[in-house]
Amino acid sequence: MSKSTSPYPSVSVDGSGTGVVSHAGAVVLLRTAHKTGLTSALSQALAPWRAPMATHDPGKIIADLAVAVAIGGDCLADINQVRTDPGVFGPVASDPTVSRLVSTLAADATTALAAINTARAAARATAWSAAGEGAPDHGRDARAPLIIDLDATLVTAHSEKQQATATWKKGFGFHPLCAFVDHQGEGTGEPLAIELRPGNAGSNTAADHITVVEQALTQIRGTGGYRVGKSVLIRTDSAGGTHDFLDYLTRRRLSYSVGFGLTETIATVIDRLQPAAWTPAYDSDGTERDGAWVAELTGVLDLSGWPDGIRVIVRKEHPHPGAQLRYTDSDGMRLTAFATNTTTGQLAALELRHRRRARCEDRIRNAKDCGLTNLPLHGFDQNRIWCAIVMLACELIAWTQLLGFDGTTARRWEPKKLRLHLFSIAAKITRHARRTRLKLATHAPGRHLLLAALTRLDTLPNPR
Numbered sequence: 036m037s038k039s040t041s042p043y044p045s046v047s048v049d050g051s052g053t054g055v056v057s058h059a060g061a062v063v064l065l066r067t068a069h070k071t072g073l074t075s076a077l078s079q080a081l082a083p084w085r086a087p088m089a090t091h092d093p094g095k096i097i098a099d100l101a102v103a104v105a106i107g108g109d110c111l112a113d114i115n116q117v118r119t120d121p122g123v124f125g126p127v128a129s130d131p132t133v134s135r136l137v138s139t140l141a142a143d144a145t146t147a148l149a150a151i152n153t154a155r156a157a158a159r160a161t162a163w164s165a166a167g168e169g170a171p172d173h174g175r176d177a178r179a180p181l182i183i184d185l186d187a188t189l190v191t192a193h194s195e196k197q198q199a200t201a202t203w204k205k206g207f208g209f210h211p212l213c214a215f216v217d218h219q220g221e222g223t224g225e226p227l228a229i230e231l232r233p234g235n236a237g238s239n240t241a242a243d244h245i246t247v248v249e250q251a252l253t254q255i256r257g258t259g260g261y262r263v264g265k266s267v268l269i270r271t272d273s274a275g276g277t278h279d280f281l282d283y284l285t286r287r288r289l290s291y292s293v294g295f296g297l298t299e300t301i302a303t304v305i306d307r308l309q310p311a312a313w314t315p316a317y318d319s320d321g322t323e324r325d326g327a328w329v330a331e332l333t334g335v336l337d338l339s340g341w342p343d344g345i346r347v348i349v350r351k352e353h354p355h356p357g358a359q360l361r362y363t364d365s366d367g368m369r370l371t372a373f374a375t376n377t378t379t380g381q382l383a384a385l386e387l388r389h390r391r392r393a394r395c396e397d398r399i400r401n402a403k404d405c406g407l408t409n410l411p412l413h414g415f416d417q418n419r420i421w422c423a424i425v426m427l428a429c430e431l432i433a434w435t436q437l438l439g440f441d442g443t444t445a446r447r448w449e450p451k452k453l454r455l456h457l458f459s460i461a462a463k464i465t466r467h468a469r470r471t472r473l474k475l476a477t478h479a480p481g482r483h484l485l486l487a488a489l490t491r492l493d494t495l496p497n498p499r
Contacts, residue, residue: 056120059462059473060481061106063488065124067435071162072498073427074098076154084139084147091128096136097151099127101427105450106458110411111137122464122471137412137420144416151423152253155430159225160256162434165495169441171218172255177265178379180290182217183227183251184395185271187238188403190410197415202234209410210236211422212243214251215398217270217391218437222446224398225433226426227251229407231419241279244271248283265290265376270392276374278340285342285376292389295347295372304335305349305370316350317387327352329382332372344376350386397449404450405429438495439488456481 039045068074078094085093102124103114111133118127128136140147163170175181192199192208199208214228228250230243237243248269255267269275269284273294284291308330316327332347351368373389380388399407406425410418432450440446445453460479465472475482 054464056123056462056464056473058106058116058458059123059475060458060460060485061102062123062473063435063439063457063485064102064105064431066489066492067431067438068098070165070438070492070495070498071158071434073154073158075498076157080150080154091126091132093136096128096133097424097427099124100133100424101431104406104424104428105431107454109406109409123473137417140420141414141416144419148419148423155427156254159254161498162437163256166437169437171216175266177290180266180268181255182268182270184215184217184392184398185212185244185247185269185275186395186399187212187274188399190407192410196410196413198233200234208234210234212247213399213402214247215395217394222436223401223433224394226402226429227254229422229426231422238274239277241277244275244280245283264288268292270389281342281345281374290377292373292375295374297370297372301336302370304332314382316352317383321387329386331382345374346376347372347374348382348386401449402429439492443484445484457485460485
């Protein structure tokens with residue numbers, strides 16, 4: 036045998052290993068699912084769809100799918116990644132059983148999704164209660180509202196799927212509208228609603244925005260009444276800047292920060308503003324930004340027909356190198372505006388709050404990394420069920436970060452990094468004295484971080 040010239044050790048490989056778990060780090064997701072009561076809530080909510088004498092619980096099948104997606108799966112068949120380790124993940128249904136359940140739920144999609152959403156809301160309330168001061172809604176009021184971001188995205192379909200149509204970007208697929216609760220600077224965020232729509236769905240459709248807000252509010256504790264109050268802020272881009280949508284938000288007494296479309300007439304009004312009307316804008320860290328200013332247009336615009344209490348704030352700045360100006364831009368400056376009904380706070384602070392809605396794009400990217408990139412099923416209602424599984428996967432990750440990784444850098448990690456550093460940690464499973472033990476690889480860099488998270492989760496009370 037010739038001597039190897041590879042820089043890597045020459046090892047002999049066979050398939051005889053036993054007691055080895057390749058995704059042992061995912062046990063932290065299982066612990067979160069248990070401590071938040073998600074698994075029991077799903078089992079209870081989906082009990083009507085359990086066939087007599089069935090071996091597998093529909094709630095656990097959906098939870099197993101969510102875990103499989105959280106660790107990197109993007110189709111129903113990827114549940115085999117957790118099926119191979121029953122010592123950690125318990126008995127996992129076969130592919131045909133999983134497929135039949137999804138088809139059964141899709142046959143009564145509205146009722147099934149309502150059941151899943153009820154379980155999600157109950158688990159979210161438990162998670163936020165356990166988080167205490169770290170919960171997104173802790174101490175929320177009109178000055179520090181809970182922020183819900185709305186944004187749409189395009190999902191490409193690579194085959195003829197039900198209700199897949201041409202998109203405004205000349206692609207083919209779907210145009211879901213999503214709602215995420217913002218964890219602000221301390222963490223990431225979590226999905227509240229994903230409304231699956233055909234690819235030709237309009238961007239400025241007020242009815243869809245209202246539907247998604249209604250779905251999102253049912254996921255937030257303490258928002259069951261019709262008048263929510265200004266302790267909840269709805270934030271979106273100019274797609275939500277319609278009369279009907281702002282009228283709805285006003286009727287529900289919700290706070291809002293919504294992109295406001297500019298016209299040539301408004302640009303002319305902006306040109307007439309006196310220099311004293313402009314104040315420096317803030318950078319992302321709250322310091323004054325060179326080359327950017329904000330001003331209020333409320334008193335100089337004709338806002339008749341818009342809801343009472345609306346304010347319009349405009350920002351002007353020097354465009355970034357290579358950026359192309361639009362016809363509404365003026366004097367070589369990029370102009371953007373938004374509408375809000377918040378009455379207190381400096382203009383620059385309100386504009387910075389609105390600009391931070393860009394974090395919603397990060398939340399969408401995370402959702403696409405958890406199964407939203409490709410809707411794997413043919414039927415439209417089947418893919419609606421898949422979107423619910425995507426939300427469950429994202430929520431499991433978000434709640435794990437909220438409860439297990441608070442105060443660490445992992446609190447802000449995106450799914451790809453969590454998988455690489457934590458979920459993929461391997462372990463050996465052993466049994467001794469009627470107990471099952473999972474021995475994590477001692478050389479894994481994220482071992483201590485994972486163990487600390489498990490310890491924190493173990494201190495939380497078990498769900499009732």
